[in-house]
Amino acid sequence: MQRRDFLKLSIGTAAAAAFASPAIAQGAVKEIRIGYQKNGVLVITRQQAALEKHFTPQGIEVKWVEFSSGPPMMEAMNVGSVDYGAVGDSPPVFAQAAGAAIVYAAGQPITNGQGILVPKDSPIRTIAELKGRRVGFTKGSSAHNIVVQTLEQAGLTYADITPVYLTPPDAGPAFANGGIEAWAIWDPYFAIGETRQSGRILINAREVTKTNSFYIANRDFAKNHGAILQQIVEVTTATAKWAEQHRDEVAKSLAAVTGIPLDIQTIAANRSSFVVGPVTDDIVATQQGVADRFHRLGLIPKPIVIRDIVWRNPAA
Numbered sequence: 001m002q003r004r005d006f007l008k009l010s011i012g013t014a015a016a017a018a019f020a021s022p023a024i025a026q027g028a029v030k031e032i033r034i035g036y037q038k039n040g041v042l043v044i045t046r047q048q049a050a051l052e053k054h055f056t057p058q059g060i061e062v063k064w065v066e067f068s069s070g071p072p073m074m075e076a077m078n079v080g081s082v083d084y085g086a087v088g089d090s091p092p093v094f095a096q097a098a099g100a101a102i103v104y105a106a107g108q109p110i111t112n113g114q115g116i117l118v119p120k121d122s123p124i125r126t127i128a129e130l131k132g133r134r135v136g137f138t139k140g141s142s143a144h145n146i147v148v149q150t151l152e153q154a155g156l157t158y159a160d161i162t163p164v165y166l167t168p169p170d171a172g173p174a175f176a177n178g179g180i181e182a183w184a185i186w187d188p189y190f191a192i193g194e195t196r197q198s199g200r201i202l203i204n205a206r207e208v209t210k211t212n213s214f215y216i217a218n219r220d221f222a223k224n225h226g227a228i229l230q231q232i233v234e235v236t237t238a239t240a241k242w243a244e245q246h247r248d249e250v251a252k253s254l255a256a257v258t259g260i261p262l263d264i265q266t267i268a269a270n271r272s273s274f275v276v277g278p279v280t281d282d283i284v285a286t287q288q289g290v291a292d293r294f295h296r297l298g299l300i301p302k303p304i305v306i307r308d309i310v311w312r313n314p315a316a
Contacts (some may be wrong), residue, residue: 029228030062035073037186038066038258041108042086045239047253056236060228063154068167071140072096074216077102083111083221084232086143088186093291096309097300098120101219103311104287106233107279108240110211112141112271113187116150117175117199124182127203130161136180139165142211143184145290148297149209150184158278158297172197186252187268188202195264215276222311232314236276243274250274279310291295 032055035135038040038159045051051062065082067073071089076082078100088110095102118124124133127150148158168189171192175183176197183193194197205211215236222229243250247269254265290312295303 001145001176005112006224008270012295018125029225031063032228032232033063033065033082033085034232035065035067035076035082037069037073037086037142038189038255038260039113039268040086040272040309041236041240041243041276043257044250044253045236045242047112047257050235050239051232054231056315068169069138069141071138074102074140077216079219080218080220082218084215084217084229086213088145088285089211089290090142090145090294091140092214092216092309093287093294093304094305096291096304096306097294098300099101102216102268102278103170103219103222104214104306105217105222105229106215106236106276106281106313107167108213108215108276109273109283110205110213111273112204112206113268114146114185114190114211115188115204115207116202117183117185118181118192118202119175119178120198120199122181124202127151128156130202132160132162133177133181134164134184135173135184136164136171137167137184138139138167138171139163142186142213144299145211145294146205146208147184148293148299150203152293153304164272187272188258188264189256191264191267192260195267203220212283212286214279217311219309231309233276242273245267249272284310 034042036046055062070087072083073087074091076094077085092102117268124242135147135149151158166174168185171183172189172192174180175193179298182202185193186276216227251266251269254269255262284306290308291304294300
């Protein structure tokens with residue numbers, strides 16, 4: 001994928017607003033820009049003001065920027081408008097292949113909460129029956145990877161479907177009105193599709209492959225402010241540990257920050273894993289498999305080495 005194609009990945013209003021902020025220069029940090037989506041540990045971190053409580057005594061302001069999906073967040077991070085954020089497995093692969101200035105700061109295994117939906121009355125009952133169908137997902141997202149791997153498991157190729165590239169807010173209505181015949185997506189949209197849009201789970205991602213989400217940092221921010229980045233990761237990790245033991249409160253936090261109904265976020269919270277930790281060798285190997293597969297299919301223009309951009313705190 002050429003850089004101009006990467007730049008065409010859907011960018012929401014929040015992302016555009018993020019681009020207006022100048023990159024943090026080397027020196028004292030006055031502001032940290034955090035990119036988040038409508039799910040996960042960072043939403044809880046924001047609701048609890050955990051980063052603000054940690055950094056305000058240091059004279060550092062925390063700014064939150066919402067994105068509809070990972071690809072536009074990666075572009076914002078590449079240009080230095082976001083310092084740290086959470087995404088699925090595919091966005092950083094596309095970003096690295098496009099030469100983006102990012103590093104992997106932490107990892108989080110995904111055990112549930114994403115997959116492929118079809119309408120309840122759809123004749124599609126097996127993955128093989130996706131052949132020739134319109135499958136909606138966000139280009140360059142974790143759902144993109146799930147589609148690719150699911151097709152391979154069924155002996156199909158990417159060319160056997162008609163991919164329809166849609167952001168989650170656009171894919172939901174398309175799914176509901178029949179514009180797409182299947183929808184690859186993650187929570188909370190996955191839960192919305194099930195409960196509000198008469199969706200039926202065709203396959204859960206966990207049945208197909210191991211997947212991970214990641215906490216990504218701008219490369220220059222990580223290089224120039226490693227101690228600050230380490231503190232951000234530690235606060236994220238502590239919030240994740242709390243979330244594992246307080247799922248009812250997590251659902252309330254997610255609903256409060258995102259505006260998505262509590263019953264939807266309760267489904268998402270109850271089936272999520274919130275454990276955050278280092279980017280281990282196993283996680284690197286899994287992510288390398290994603291990158292190699294995308295290169296083999298021509299979805300990225302060149303092979304990449306995931307380990308090359310895994311951040312290691314020099315003070316650790």
